[in-house]
Amino acid sequence: MTDISTRVPHVMSSPGRRRRSGGPRAGTVAAFVTPFFLPFLLFYVVPVGYALWQSFRVVRRTGGQYGTSYTAFGGLDQYAQVFQNTEFWSSIGRIGLFGIVQVPVMLFVALVMALLLDTPLLRVKAFFRITAFMPYAVPGVIAAIMWSYLYSPQLSPVVDLLTSVGWQPDFLGPGAVLWSAANVSTWLWTGYNMLIMYAALQAIPQELYEAAKIDGASQWTIAWRIKVPIIAPSIVLTTVFSIIGTLQLYAEPAVLRQISSNISSTFTPNMLAYAVASGNNYQQAAAISVVIALITFVLSFGFMRLTSKRAGL
Amino acid sequence: MSNTVMRTSLAAAAALSLTLLASCSSPADSDTASAGSCTPAKGKVTLQYWNTVPGMDKVVALWNKNNPDIQVQTKNISNDQYGTLGNALKAGKAPDLAQVGYDQLPSLRTQNAFVDASACSAAGAAKSKFVPWTWSQTSFGDTGVFAFPQDTGPMALYVRSDLFKKYGLPIPRTWDEYAAAAKKLHKADPDISITFFDPNNAEWFNGLLWQNSAKMYSYSGDKWHVSVASDQSKQVTEYWQKLVSDNLVRTDLAHGSTQMYAAYQKNQIASYVGASWGYSMFRDNLPQQAGKWSIVPMPTWSADGASGDWGGSTVAFMKGNSHLYESVKFNTWLNTDPEALALENKLGGLYPAANAGLQLPALSEGVPYYNNEKIFDVFAESSKKIDTTFAWGPTQKTVNLALQDAMAKATAGDGTLTDALEAAQAAALKSMKDQAIPATAGK
Numbered sequence: 238m239t240d241i242s243t244r245v246p247h248v249m250s251s252p253g254r255r256r257r258s259g260g261p262r263a264g265t266v267a268a269f270v271t272p273f274f275l276p277f278l279l280f281y282v283v284p285v286g287y288a289l290w291q292s293f294r295v296v297r298r299t300g301g302q303y304g305t306s307y308t309a310f311g312g313l314d315q316y317a318q319v320f321q322n323t324e325f326w327s328s329i330g331r332i333g334l335f336g337i338v339q340v341p342v343m344l345f346v347a348l349v350m351a352l353l354l355d356t357p358l359l360r361v362k363a364f365f366r367i368t369a370f371m372p373y374a375v376p377g378v379i380a381a382i383m384w385s386y387l388y389s390p391q392l393s394p395v396v397d398l399l400t401s402v403g404w405q406p407d408f409l410g411p412g413a414v415l416w417s418a419a420n421v422s423t424w425l426w427t428g429y430n431m432l433i434m435y436a437a438l439q440a441i442p443q444e445l446y447e448a449a450k451i452d453g454a455s456q457w458t459i460a461w462r463i464k465v466p467i468i469a470p471s472i473v474l475t476t477v478f479s480i481i482g483t484l485q486l487y488a489e490p491a492v493l494r495q496i497s498s499n500i501s502s503t504f505t506p507n508m509l510a511y512a513v514a515s516g517n518n519y520q521q522a523a524a525i526s527v528v529i530a531l532i533t534f535v536l537s538f539g540f541m542r543l544t545s546k547r548a549g550l
Numbered sequence: 551m552s553n554t555v556m557r558t559s560l561a562a563a564a565a566l567s568l569t570l571l572a573s574c575s576s577p578a579d580s581d582t583a584s585a586g587s588c589t590p591a592k593g594k595v596t597l598q599y600w601n602t603v604p605g606m607d608k609v610v611a612l613w614n615k616n617n618p619d620i621q622v623q624t625k626n627i628s629n630d631q632y633g634t635l636g637n638a639l640k641a642g643k644a645p646d647l648a649q650v651g652y653d654q655l656p657s658l659r660t661q662n663a664f665v666d667a668s669a670c671s672a673a674g675a676a677k678s679k680f681v682p683w684t685w686s687q688t689s690f691g692d693t694g695v696f697a698f699p700q701d702t703g704p705m706a707l708y709v710r711s712d713l714f715k716k717y718g719l720p721i722p723r724t725w726d727e728y729a730a731a732a733k734k735l736h737k738a739d740p741d742i743s744i745t746f747f748d749p750n751n752a753e754w755f756n757g758l759l760w761q762n763s764a765k766m767y768s769y770s771g772d773k774w775h776v777s778v779a780s781d782q783s784k785q786v787t788e789y790w791q792k793l794v795s796d797n798l799v800r801t802d803l804a805h806g807s808t809q810m811y812a813a814y815q816k817n818q819i820a821s822y823v824g825a826s827w828g829y830s831m832f833r834d835n836l837p838q839q840a841g842k843w844s845i846v847p848m849p850t851w852s853a854d855g856a857s858g859d860w861g862g863s864t865v866a867f868m869k870g871n872s873h874l875y876e877s878v879k880f881n882t883w884l885n886t887d888p889e890a891l892a893l894e895n896k897l898g899g900l901y902p903a904a905n906a907g908l909q910l911p912a913l914s915e916g917v918p919y920y921n922n923e924k925i926f927d928v929f930a931e932s933s934k935k936i937d938t939t940f941a942w943g944p945t946q947k948t949v950n951l952a953l954q955d956a957m958a959k960a961t962a963g964d965g966t967l968t969d970a971l972e973a974a975q976a977a978a979l980k981s982m983k984d985q986a987i988p989a990t991a992g993k
Contacts, residue, residue: 294905300987302769303659303690303944305984390802391809391816398740409802411962498749498958502951515633518949518984519640 291523315524337485339419347430370428381492409497437471598645602628605897644868664696683938684903699903703825703861704932732798746800749957752950761858767943775992779971787967792959801961825860830899857935947983952977
């Protein structure tokens with residue numbers, strides 16, 4: 238991250254500062270860091286370590302109709318199963334499609350909204366900013382429940398309205414349900430991404446705009462030629478967040494599943510992991526989770542490296 | 551100094567993580583199928599009892615009032631019942647007693663979830679108090695006592711008698727007559743369906759398979775034999791596939807959802823293939839339709855055929871229970887005492903598994919919502935016609951999920967319901983292999 242932030246020194250604090258900490262201050266640093274480090278260890282490192290450990294185990298059983306189960310070291314058995322699992326790959330393919338469409342759409346809308354907020358044209362800024370951000374305050378599950386009412390042919394005023402004008406939408410049908418879930422995610426997260434971009438826009442010094450105006454640049458040119466390139470690091474950041482979020486997709490489809498049979502129990506990789514765990518196969522669920530984490534890691538870091546190289550950061 | 555603090559805390563965290571890892575992997579930890587001991591505790595005992603029945607806290611309050619020495623604390627785990635139980639077991643923090651459905655008993659048994667209460671003579675003696683097939687489902691064919699039956703779900707047909715009258719439909723006694731009624735209804739008014747087929751409800755569907763004597767599992771020669779895709783099962787899937795393909799049943803409603811009640815509310819559906827506990831569900835969720843519903847025997851495959859069971863639960867003795875004597879006492883009262891059973895029937899809609907429960911005055915009276923019909927006579931008759939040899943598999947949850955996913959595909963036009971049986975069969979074999987349970991495909 239420091240690579241990117243140095244390009245826009247106004248956005249984040251200067252990296253030079255941290256050099257000064259040394260010998261006698263180590264105690265103070267530890268005192269400040271421990272409150273973070275302990276929960277991090279307990280609630281992050283330990284569970285991850287436990288999942289890793291589980292992913293290398295297999296269930297064994299003493300004889301008899303039910304037997305007594307215990308776990309033993311199983312090497313890469315669980316991983317071999319993940320890679321052979323067609324359900325796993327089709328769930329990855331499904332959210333890949335989801336992400337390729339949803340992430341650009343959402344970030345484009347967020348960028349346009351952030352740029353609009355930043356122009357002198359828009360009068361009711363505070364109101365616009367808060368309403369756009371509002372959905373982010375709604376928990377994902379609640380949002381999905383709310384939207385599931387709007388999608389449901391039995392209950393939805395929206396469907397009633399569309400039906401009355403002669404269009405019978407089936408938001409929960411086999412072809413549409415993925416995009417209905419994408420719509421919920423977009424609704425939830427656009428305002429959040431907009432705020433990150435807007436914060437970056439606020440940090441751009443006014444002199445740049447004045448110089449551009451003197452050179453005869455229109456608002457349009459200023460937006461696309463000056464603002465967007467300068468806040469590129471924020472766009473990269475929101476993209477990385479969105480890639481991670483897409484791979485973790487769970488709440489929206491899991492809630493929609495309760496009213497649509499077109500969402501299977503293995504619809505997204507996380508749902509598959511949950512379904513496997515609920516069948517008491519904790520070891521396989523752990524291996525699936527580890528593979529999802531690795532894919533997330535590779536994709537998000539890959540994207541960051543790619544963009545930082547191309548932008549010459 | 552802060553360095554020391556940090557190092558100590560790091561060491562503590564590392565030690566903790568090691569204990570966590572160790573406790574979850576040691577084979578000695580899982581040696582639990584053995585019998586517990588049955589000695590009365592000295593002094594007061596508090597038992598933990600997790601359940602999913604509405605109003606159970608009031609039933610337990612009655613017990614607590616009369617038994618100051620054996621206090622019971624309840625916790626409702628309706629939201630993700632088996633997830634909650636599974637995690638508690640894995641963490642070694644299971645309650646003393648928990649509600650477990652018949653279909654999930656074998657799965658939990660393979661997770662070493664229970665303790666054998668047969669050391670308590672009262673536990674073995676309870677056998678005679680329950681309807682025989684319910685007892686055999688809890689004892690897994692051996693002499694151990696792992697759970698007491700609580701309720702059953704004998705199935706029946708709920709009909710909107712006003713709609714049946716309006717469209718001149720006779721009450722169907724066989725599945726053929728039911729299909730004919732579906733056709734006639736659809737012809738009279740395409741906006742009404744005879745019922746809905748919820749592809750996401752394997753439990754309901756299993757009840758239909760059970761009715762047709764479809765044996766999904768058996769055990770012999772040190773092996774499980776999986777026959778989810780048997781001929782009897784295929785007869786059921788082919789029947790429903792035809793109704794689905796001909797658009798005679800709705801497939802867009804999830805059981806128990808707001809959408810389902812809305813469809814009934816709007817008079818779009820004329821009947822419901824359900825279980826005994828559904829009586830309170832309709833009464834409580836569709837109060838405006840009081841007097842319009844009747845309960846009749848479930849359509850059968852042959853003139854004098856069997857009925858099915860959907861749901862029903864047990865109260866199991868969970869691993870780690872150190873108060874078996876007191877647990878048996880409470881569990882016996884909870885599931886055989888007439889006062890407790892009457893309260894559970896009234897508040898939670900439970901249809902008792904105890905013989906004494908079937909004699910309850912409340913079960914011989916007319917129910918106002920159903921035109922004062924004696925609906926429990928229908929369920930009692932159904933209960934007698936349930937195939938008592940039906941057995942559940944040790945990885946039922948996974949099989950159910952696979953069945954649901956494939957049935958949903960079928961109703962969306964991708965494959966057939968019979969294909970779904972094959973998918974479930976494959977999932978059963980695979981999941982048993984994953985759990986190191988020897989299994990082969992049966993006939």
